[in-house]
Amino acid sequence: MALKRVMVLTGGGDCPGLNAVIRGIVKRASQEKDWEVIGCIESFNGVLREPTEIVVLDEKTVEGLHMQGGTILGTTNKGGPFAWPVKNADGSWTTVDRSDEMLRKLQYMGVDAVINIGGDGSQRISLGLYEKGLNIVGVPKTIDNDLSMTDYTFGFQTAVQICTDAIDKLVTTAASHNRVFILEVMGRDAGWIALHSAIAGGADVCIIPEIPYNVEKIKEKIETRYNKRRGYCVCVVAEGAKPVGGGVTGTVTGEIGYQHIKLGGIADQLAAELKAAGVEHDIRCTILGHLQRGGTPIAFDRILASEFGVCAFELVKEGRFGQMVAYQHPNIVGVPLAEAVREPHLLTPNHRLIHTARGLDIEFGD
Numbered sequence: 001m002a003l004k005r006v007m008v009l010t011g012g013g014d015c016p017g018l019n020a021v022i023r024g025i026v027k028r029a030s031q032e033k034d035w036e037v038i039g040c041i042e043s044f045n046g047v048l049r050e051p052t053e054i055v056v057l058d059e060k061t062v063e064g065l066h067m068q069g070g071t072i073l074g075t076t077n078k079g080g081p082f083a084w085p086v087k088n089a090d091g092s093w094t095t096v097d098r099s100d101e102m103l104r105k106l107q108y109m110g111v112d113a114v115i116n117i118g119g120d121g122s123q124r125i126s127l128g129l130y131e132k133g134l135n136i137v138g139v140p141k142t143i144d145n146d147l148s149m150t151d152y153t154f155g156f157q158t159a160v161q162i163c164t165d166a167i168d169k170l171v172t173t174a175a176s177h178n179r180v181f182i183l184e185v186m187g188r189d190a191g192w193i194a195l196h197s198a199i200a201g202g203a204d205v206c207i208i209p210e211i212p213y214n215v216e217k218i219k220e221k222i223e224t225r226y227n228k229r230r231g232y233c234v235c236v237v238a239e240g241a242k243p244v245g246g247g248v249t250g251t252v253t254g255e256i257g258y259q260h261i262k263l264g265g266i267a268d269q270l271a272a273e274l275k276a277a278g279v280e281h282d283i284r285c286t287i288l289g290h291l292q293r294g295g296t297p298i299a300f301d302r303i304l305a306s307e308f309g310v311c312a313f314e315l316v317k318e319g320r321f322g323q324m325v326a327y328q329h330p331n332i333v334g335v336p337l338a339e340a341v342r343e344p345h346l347l348t349p350n351h352r353l354i355h356t357a358r359g360l361d362i363e364f365g366d
């Protein structure tokens with residue numbers, strides 16, 4: 001019997017649960033006699049580079065991986081087959097499309113199907129390759145939870161737990177010192193992490209990209225939390241938040257092949273605006289940064305990632321390419337990649353959780 005070969009890779013920023021997906025794919029594939037699994041190192045780079053960087057993934061390789069953070073395959077959020085960075089003679093950089101060359105190489109390597117575990121950028125690459133004829137299935141990963149067609153991406157709940165733990169800790173120091181604390185969390189253009197952790201951590205203020213803020217409203221809320229000098233206030237602010245009529249806070253990284261603005265700094269920006277607006281209490285900022293992406297996945301994400309892994313292999317086995325696995329409660333299903341990446345999954349002002357947060361007196365600054 002001829003062996004069929006599925007290649008797995010992880011792309012974009014890492015997040016807890018990537019290894020649990022890999023383990024799910026390999027364990028499910030091992031139940032079939034005619035499939036083998038290989039892993040491509042650092043997203044598609046392992047195929048695009050010479051010499052090729054590929055590893056065999058078997059049951060032994062994935063033992064115990066369900067609880068391990070990061071990704072054993074490595075990852076990158078730069079470049080890719082459609083935009084491979086190349087240095088010009090004058091030292092500047094340009095990008096070239098190497099997708100056709102990569103597809104030929106995959107054929108030569110005897111790869112029958114590919115499973116791409118990644119966020120919106122990675123799944124856009126999956127769609128582009130599918131449209132060029134590659135047998136590919138996507139698995140939605142990101143702490144930001146901003147991919148459409150799935151209730152949750154794995155990694156998100158772990159990030160929320162990390163932020164909630166941070167708020168729990170900030171509350172005690174804020175109360176002891178009568179301070180205002182601003183906690184800056186990730187999420188890019190989506191406020192999912194901020195909103196979930198603000199509710200779970202009992203924050204007073206939650207500033208999200210989907211609702212531009214008015215600093216006067218935040219100031220008013222802060223003052224209600226103080227009786228003369230005594231009191232404290234905990235504000236959670238999403239990195240992509242912006243004032244009414246203003247833009248996001250961040251920097252252009254200058255990193256080759258990195259297409260985003262590197263968001264960050266809104267907490268300090270907001271602190272300065274609050275001071276300028278007349279808030280006299282001490283304000284301290286905490287930026288959680290990559291702590292939100294590191295470490296072991298919580299049980300929810302281990303389970304979701306395992307379900308995604310098993311389902312992804314089954315989609316491959318059934319020949320259902322051009323699909324992304326998705327959680328649509330209570331089912332794990334396959335959805336068209338094109339629909340998953342059509343538009344980002346953002347909060348809407350009338351979302352149930354925003355209603356809940358308002359019911360808990362959480363101020364959005366609007």
Ligand code: F6P
Binds near residue numbers: 142143293
């Ligand atoms: O998309 C995941 C994410 O962690 C975002 O929340 C954040 O803005 C970005 O990646 C950070 O990317 P990098 O690791 O390249 O700094």
